[in-house]
Amino acid sequence: MAPVPAPLFRWPPLLAGLLALACGEAASPPARSSGSPPQATPWPAFRDVASAVGLDFVHLSGASEALYFVEMMGPGGAFLDFDNDGDLDIFLPQGHALGPGRGPALPADRDRLFTNLLIEKGQPSGRLAFRDVSEQAGIGALGYGVAVATGDLDDDGWVDLFIAQWGPDALLRNRGDGSFEEIAGQAGVADAGWGTAATFFDADADGRLDLGLANYLRYGTSNHHSCYAPNSAPDYCGPTVYPAEADRFFHNRGGRRFEARDFGPGAVARPGLGMVAADFNGDGHQDLYVANDQAENDLWLGRGDGTFREGAVLAGLAVNGAGRVEASMGLAVGDPDGDGDEDVLITNLRGETNTFYRNDGGGLFTDATVTTGLGPPSLPWTGFGTDWLDADGDGRLDLAVANGAVSIYHERISPQDPRPLAEPQQLYRNQGAGRFRDATAETGPDLARPGVGRGLAVGDVDNDGDPDLLLVECGGPVRLLLNQAPPRRWLGLRVLDGPGRRDALGARVEVRLASGARVTHRVHTDGSYASARDPRVLLALPEGETVAAIRVRWVDGVEETFPPPPLGSYALLRRITPRR
Amino acid sequence: MVRCSHPTLVLLVLALALGCTPPEPGSTLAVPAPNLAAFEPAAREHIEGEQREMAERLARGEKGAKLGAAWGELGMIYQAYELDEPAAACHREARRLDPVDDRWTYYLAHLHRKKGELEEASRLLGEVLAKRPHDVPSLIWRASLEHKLGHDAEAEPLLEHALSIEPQNPVAHFIKAQIAAQAGRHGEAVRHAEAALARQPGASSLHLLLATSYARLGDSAKAERHRAAGGQQAPAFQDPWLQALRSLSVGARSHLIRGSQAMQNGQLGMAIEEFRQAVAIAPTDPSAQLNLGAALAQARRFEEAIPVLEQALALPLEPGTRSKASFNLGMLYAMKGDRSRAIALLEAAVAADPGNAGAARQLEALRQDRGER
Numbered sequence: 028m029a030p031v032p033a034p035l036f037r038w039p040p041l042l043a044g045l046l047a048l049a050c051g052e053a054a055s056p057p058a059r060s061s062g063s064p065p066q067a068t069p070w071p072a073f074r075d076v077a078s079a080v081g082l083d084f085v086h087l088s089g090a091s092e093a094l095y096f097v098e099m100m101g102p103g104g105a106f107l108d109f110d111n112d113g114d115l116d117i118f119l120p121q122g123h124a125l126g127p128g129r130g131p132a133l134p135a136d137r138d139r140l141f142t143n144l145l146i147e148k149g150q151p152s153g154r155l156a157f158r159d160v161s162e163q164a165g166i167g168a169l170g171y172g173v174a175v176a177t178g179d180l181d182d183d184g185w186v187d188l189f190i191a192q193w194g195p196d197a198l199l200r201n202r203g204d205g206s207f208e209e210i211a212g213q214a215g216v217a218d219a220g221w222g223t224a225a226t227f228f229d230a231d232a233d234g235r236l237d238l239g240l241a242n243y244l245r246y247g248t249s250n251h252h253s254c255y256a257p258n259s260a261p262d263y264c265g266p267t268v269y270p271a272e273a274d275r276f277f278h279n280r281g282g283r284r285f286e287a288r289d290f291g292p293g294a295v296a297r298p299g300l301g302m303v304a305a306d307f308n309g310d311g312h313q314d315l316y317v318a319n320d321q322a323e324n325d326l327w328l329g330r331g332d333g334t335f336r337e338g339a340v341l342a343g344l345a346v347n348g349a350g351r352v353e354a355s356m357g358l359a360v361g362d363p364d365g366d367g368d369e370d371v372l373i374t375n376l377r378g379e380t381n382t383f384y385r386n387d388g389g390g391l392f393t394d395a396t397v398t399t400g401l402g403p404p405s406l407p408w409t410g411f412g413t414d415w416l417d418a419d420g421d422g423r424l425d426l427a428v429a430n431g432a433v434s435i436y437h438e439r440i441s442p443q444d445p446r447p448l449a450e451p452q453q454l455y456r457n458q459g460a461g462r463f464r465d466a467t468a469e470t471g472p473d474l475a476r477p478g479v480g481r482g483l484a485v486g487d488v489d490n491d492g493d494p495d496l497l498l499v500e501c502g503g504p505v506r507l508l509l510n511q512a513p514p515r516r517w518l519g520l521r522v523l524d525g526p527g528r529r530d531a532l533g534a535r536v537e538v539r540l541a542s543g544a545r546v547t548h549r550v551h552t553d554g555s556y557a558s559a560r561d562p563r564v565l566l567a568l569p570e571g572e573t574v575a576a577i578r579v580r581w582v583d584g585v586e587e588t589f590p591p592p593p594l595g596s597y598a599l600l601r602r603i604t605p606r607r
Numbered sequence: 608m609v610r611c612s613h614p615t616l617v618l619l620v621l622a623l624a625l626g627c628t629p630p631e632p633g634s635t636l637a638v639p640a641p642n643l644a645a646f647e648p649a650a651r652e653h654i655e656g657e658q659r660e661m662a663e664r665l666a667r668g669e670k671g672a673k674l675g676a677a678w679g680e681l682g683m684i685y686q687a688y689e690l691d692e693p694a695a696a697c698h699r700e701a702r703r704l705d706p707v708d709d710r711w712t713y714y715l716a717h718l719h720r721k722k723g724e725l726e727e728a729s730r731l732l733g734e735v736l737a738k739r740p741h742d743v744p745s746l747i748w749r750a751s752l753e754h755k756l757g758h759d760a761e762a763e764p765l766l767e768h769a770l771s772i773e774p775q776n777p778v779a780h781f782i783k784a785q786i787a788a789q790a791g792r793h794g795e796a797v798r799h800a801e802a803a804l805a806r807q808p809g810a811s812s813l814h815l816l817l818a819t820s821y822a823r824l825g826d827s828a829k830a831e832r833h834r835a836a837g838g839q840q841a842p843a844f845q846d847p848w849l850q851a852l853r854s855l856s857v858g859a860r861s862h863l864i865r866g867s868q869a870m871q872n873g874q875l876g877m878a879i880e881e882f883r884q885a886v887a888i889a890p891t892d893p894s895a896q897l898n899l900g901a902a903l904a905q906a907r908r909f910e911e912a913i914p915v916l917e918q919a920l921a922l923p924l925e926p927g928t929r930s931k932a933s934f935n936l937g938m939l940y941a942m943k944g945d946r947s948r949a950i951a952l953l954e955a956a957v958a959a960d961p962g963n964a965g966a967a968r969q970l971e972a973l974r975q976d977r978g979e980r
Contacts, residue, residue, distance in 0.1 A: 250925075250926065258646060258688040340830075341822040343823075349841070351841065394788075400757065402756075403723055403756060435645075
């Protein structure tokens with residue numbers, strides 16, 4: 028027996044083995060918890076205001092004693108400003124009853140769009156409140172929704188929505204008048220697989236957003252298996268029971284038409300759950316990283332022309348430092364160590380740690396989990412949604428993780444909860460020097476409260492300059508966790524590219540401070556699990572610090588420098604130099 | 608052995624002076640009663656039988672080490688069925704009443720490890736090592752915990768000690784390789800990973816670690832070679848106390864689980880034996896038949912696999928399972944050269960699950976081979 032936790036066993040993983048046979052295919056230690064240094068900034072509480080502000084979404088998982096795999100894997104959620112009024116609205120994909128012949132039935136099973144009333148008719152209302160506008164927006168019951176990606180696919184200045192579903196995916200084009208039309212079929216992106224993550228990104232720097240889609244498993248009620256936990260009780264199956272579904276890359280040809288393209292040699296169908304586009308190797312091109320469940324992760328290194336080469340193993344991102352695949356659900360890609368490149372955090376199964384891959388530069392990553400302190404507190408829980416955020420305004424990126432099991436806690440079965448999966452949610456505080464500690468207990472009861480955490484999105488929903496959290500539970504109510512941090516000095520940027528003024532997904536923003544420090548952020552909405560975040564760049568500034576300049580490197584490599592905008596509000600940075 | 612519920616020196620001296628032994632401690636812990644409703648009947652009966660036995664011991668007023676051992680053994684049963692909280696309660700009581708037997712501390716350490724309480728798990732293993740300083744499993748597990756806690760300075764001497772006792776221990780080398788790789792000492796990582804691989808060539812996950820390290824060393828040819836050989840079989844070592852837990856659970860599903868684990872470890876003979884026992888207990892459970900058929904086929908014992916899979920297909924099956932079983936049996940017939948039966952079974956596989964792309968592809972290939980379209 029190796030001192031490496033074995034993945035949770037679920038029966039039956041063996042038939043795949045026969046199938047293959049028959050086919051012949053052929054550093055420095057983290058601070059101990061007792062020795063934490065004193066913190067200069069107070070650690071904020073997060074207060075759940077969802078019901079108080081009219082966010083009354085409850086996810087319909089369709090869970091039953093049949094234990095259908097899909098019922099415990101979603102959903103995510105999205106922050107987006109669909110009406111361009113300057114505040115963040117919220118979109119939440121819905122599930123429905125499951126089983127032979129069961130499907131969505133209006134109106135309860137429709138996806139939900141909530142408009143934020145913080146700003147109404149161009150004027151601040153002074154109150155955070157949401158109104159359900161799903162019906163007037165033309166959003167119906169589109170299927171069994173899992174994940175959301177946001178981006179302006181036609182560069183008309185209005186953010187569109189891609190909804191990855193268990194079944195044909197949906198593409199909601201924003202008409203700009205408060206309504207959407209579903210165009211997945213005509214756009215060529217109505218993929219029928221079980222989509223779990225998607226990202227809009229400009230793979231070939233042609234000014235049009237392409238689409239990456241992570242698919243999970245080829246699973247339906249017709250190939251459903253019964254599975255059992257090691258204690259013999261019925262339980263959910265694991266990913267090795269079903270064949271994997273291939274990921275997709277859709278090249279945007281313009282005219283709201285996409286063309287499906289291969290990733291290239293080395294592409295293997297693997298059960299994808301997380302997907303992020305970023306420049307992982309610093310060569311100036313957009314790459315695509317896919318977190319795969321119990322399989323090697325994929326890193327598709329972009330050549331800048333819409334083609335890719337595979338590079339995960341050699342980059343050190345395919346498996347953890349022990350050479351083992353992990354459950355790999357959610358992805359947080361950012362720069363928590365402040366060295367200007369993209370580091371990667373992957374959330375994993377109970378018994379595995381969440382894994383932190385430090386970017387050593389030049390496209391090489393090291394599993395540095397043990398030096399960060401992020402490992403041990405994550406061992407008891409199954410992580411899904413995750414993202415970096417500066418919760419306390421100390422200038423360092425902290426980490427939020429939505430947890431929820433995928434195997435039933437049989438000891439907790441009760442008539443009220445026949446399939447218990449709830450786990451506590453977590454917030455890790457960045458203590459500097461690459462070290463973190465689990466500071467959830469200091470955030471108050473609302474964030475920590477156990478639930479079946481899946482989607483998680485970061486966004487400044489009340490425009491007060493600190494990041495809030497949208498936490499989406501499987502089969503439960505959504506949480507909107509408002510950051511209660513004291514007022515801070517902050518810089519907010521909305522970075523826009525193209526003639527239509529779309530969010531410049533993939534652009535790198537370097538904020539140069541008067542002290543000489545530089546802080547870099549990638550403009551993005553992707554990552555986490557099945558969710559889409561606030562595209563705006565948000566930066567807290569210490570007392571006495573000022574911004575000297577802002578430099579933006581656009582996706583096509585053009586760089587522009589902007590003078591410092593005023594602090595304490597969101598400024599627009601619009602590209603001036605024409606595209607190459 | 609004399610035991611005393613108030614083990615202070617004064618009381619002990621007094622008791623000895625009076626020529627009597629102090630009273631042996633009893634238990635105040637009630638027998639934990641976790642919810643077993645979802646367990647298969649054999650497992651439930653097994654656990655309930657052990658619970659009754661423990662309750663009878665308590666009713667008889669048993670005390671001391673004997674009672675402690677009984678608590679520990681009940682804890683092992685719970686642990687074998689992943690009833691971790693009841694197991695931990697039992698092992699704590701066992702430790703209190705039977706402090707001489709280090710197993711209870713060892714098992715409790717592993718329960719804390721599973722909960723992510725690595726510091727407590729390491730502390731408990733430290734207690735075991737204080738009494739058994741050359742116990743290799745305890746050395747390696749504690750080193751693994753200290754490494755995960757980021758305390759490599761504590762982990763390294765434990766591994767050195769383990770390697771001084773068992774110089775080829777693959778897991779000790781494996782952890783040393785991880786420590787070295789994470790510190791950027793890729794040459795050292797390669798040396799230890801190669802040593803582990805030499806000892807355990809089937810530990811395919813070592814190849815992926817080696818691929819990364821060779822890539823960092825600039826040897827892309829070796830990196831690619833190891834990448835191609837990579838898999839998910841981790842290096843392993845003998846841990847008798849943990850292995851004792853694995854044989855405790857009963858019932859067809861337990862045999863299935865143990866068989867599957869054996870199969871994942873490449874131990875096909877053991878897997879076949881476990882699956883045969885599952886079939887013997889539950890002859891109408893398709894899972895048992897299908898896994899036995901799969902293991903036999905993997906062992907290339909095709910003539911034995913075919914009747915087993917045929918029996919499985921005679922049972923009521925979920926469509927997806929029927930599709931896979933038909934596909935597998937069809938491929939076995941195809942390998943035997945019986946294309947007609949193979950095609951019929953592949954057609955059945957596609958009919959049961961039209962999305963079974965593998966079956967559809969093979970069916971098409973067989974038809975083309977036979978001149979059909």
